[in-house]
Amino acid sequence: MSRIELNNVVKRYGSVEVLRDINLDIQDGEFIVLVGPSGCGKSTLLRMIAGLEPISGGDFLIDGERMNDVQPRDRDIAMVFQSYALYPHMDVARNMGFSMEIRKDSVSERRTRVEAAAKTLGLSALTDRLPRALSGGQRQRVAMGRAIIRDPRAFLFDEPLSNLDAALRVEMRLEIARMHKKLGATMIYVTHDQVEALTLADRIVVLHGGDIQQVGTPLDLYERPANKFVAQFIGSPTMNMLPTADQANGFVLSNGKEIALSEGRYSCQVSELGVRPEHIDIVAPDEGDLVGVADVVERLGSDTNIYVQVDGLGSTLVRRSGNLPISSGDRLGLHLQRNNIHLFTAEGARLER
Incomplete structure (x- = not known):
């Protein structure tokens, strides 16, 4: 996995500056959660890391290499979206291994990677099913398996559990925690959910109005908030x-x-x-x-x-x-x-x- 650095990163849409001087150092294997109110720029920041949004200023580095102008496919980053975005006509195994199929990797290598990812996510018995025969939680696991198979430098999650009901959210939160523990992967996760942030994160980044308000462990933010906004945003009630x-x-x-x-x-x-x-x-x-x-x-x-x-x-x-x-x-x-x-x-x- 990899170390990710954001140095004085800025995002502008015309004359509107939506992110200002974002400085963040994410260590190899760290689980970072981005939280903040709607419109604070957390999903925009995630998409800039993925290469889906251009960076207006500053430097984005992976393992010391500047990546600002590198195409998304060449950044070696996997992203799991809020929508599962599975191919409805492909079974679980082919959905998970389709990126390897496009790269023309061998059938045996593809099968080995799919089986390993399915075992990690508890999908081994479901690899021949179509998406319509899966529950919401199972579909989200397939989407995560598709990311795991790529063996990327980092995983990005954009509110992956927001479409699930309460019970499935708990189940999938545990799955993501287990996956991080097993893979030791660098992960950046966007959520509105307090419980997800406090239970999953090694460190939480609180964004508001385009600025980072505080970065710290869940207990640091809960017990020693930097300001009134963080004090009232972290913790429920x-x-x-x-x-x-x-x-x-x-x-x-x-x-x-x-x-x-x-x-x-x-x-x-x-x-x-x-x-x-x-x-x-x-x-x-x-x-x-x-x-x-x-x-x-x-x-x-x-x-x-x-x-x-x-x-x-x-x-x-x-x-x-x-x-x-x-x-x-x-x-x-x-x-x-x-x-x-x-x-x-x-x-x-x-x-x-």
């Missing part, structure tokens, strides 16, 4: 944001409630205090940092989500493990776990504590 102002020994919320912290003053003005729903404890009303009334209670079996209308602040989401005996209308105290509080400036930057 999203982080609560509470307007606040500096005080001598901590912070005061917009409803006048003081939150004492031991760290002291900061060089920058703190504008908002962030806390994830699972980092808020439910206590007696007279013991809470905040007090409010349970508005909506969502029972998920393993967890309970409680939307609390906090006095003077509005809705705050609390997530606790298990099925809590709380009903709409109950008055609750909320304790913010001090070690899990995040502080943000008016510009959205996170302050290190």
Whole structure:
């Protein structure tokens, strides 16, 4: 497999700059996930790596070789699309080995590679079936097998699971994780799905507005987001944001409630205090940092989500493990776990504590 480098890469459509100064170093065998809201440029970036979109500026390198002007077929990169794009008149084996057939590789070599890929993906018993006789998950595995057979320098995935139902998404996510572990391949994966990003990635790249907001391991992004956007984009449900102002020994919320912290003053003005729903404890009303009334209670079996209308602040989401005996209308105290509080400036930057 290969090391991929993007150095000050830019993408423009006319006068519109959709990607700016993208710098990314992807190590040999690394699994990188690109995430971000619709229109942030993640699929465009993937297509630029594949050679399906021209690069407007900067350098794209594979193993130190500049690839900006190299044709897609000569980059030796395999791409798995959202659509399976299988040939309906060809069986699984021929669909998987068709690229080798076009290259006029020998029948014996083609058969050996197809059998190996089918075994890797659990398709050995299905190689004589046509696509119409396969489930959605099986068709996506055939599409991945077609990529594996090429033995490429890198694999690109453009939201490959978005057309599958929830159960199949879980199954295919596990298949992709196993495939990466077995092949040790360099993989770049685009998704909107938080679970896919957090469970598959060695590192996550968060894009927004054409810029990279943060690059890091899933836990780095979850526990130490670089800014307010990353804090609210990574993690489901999203982080609560509470307007606040500096005080001598901590912070005061917009409803006048003081939150004492031991760290002291900061060089920058703190504008908002962030806390994830699972980092808020439910206590007696007279013991809470905040007090409010349970508005909506969502029972998920393993967890309970409680939307609390906090006095003077509005809705705050609390997530606790298990099925809590709380009903709409109950008055609750909320304790913010001090070690899990995040502080943000008016510009959205996170302050290190």
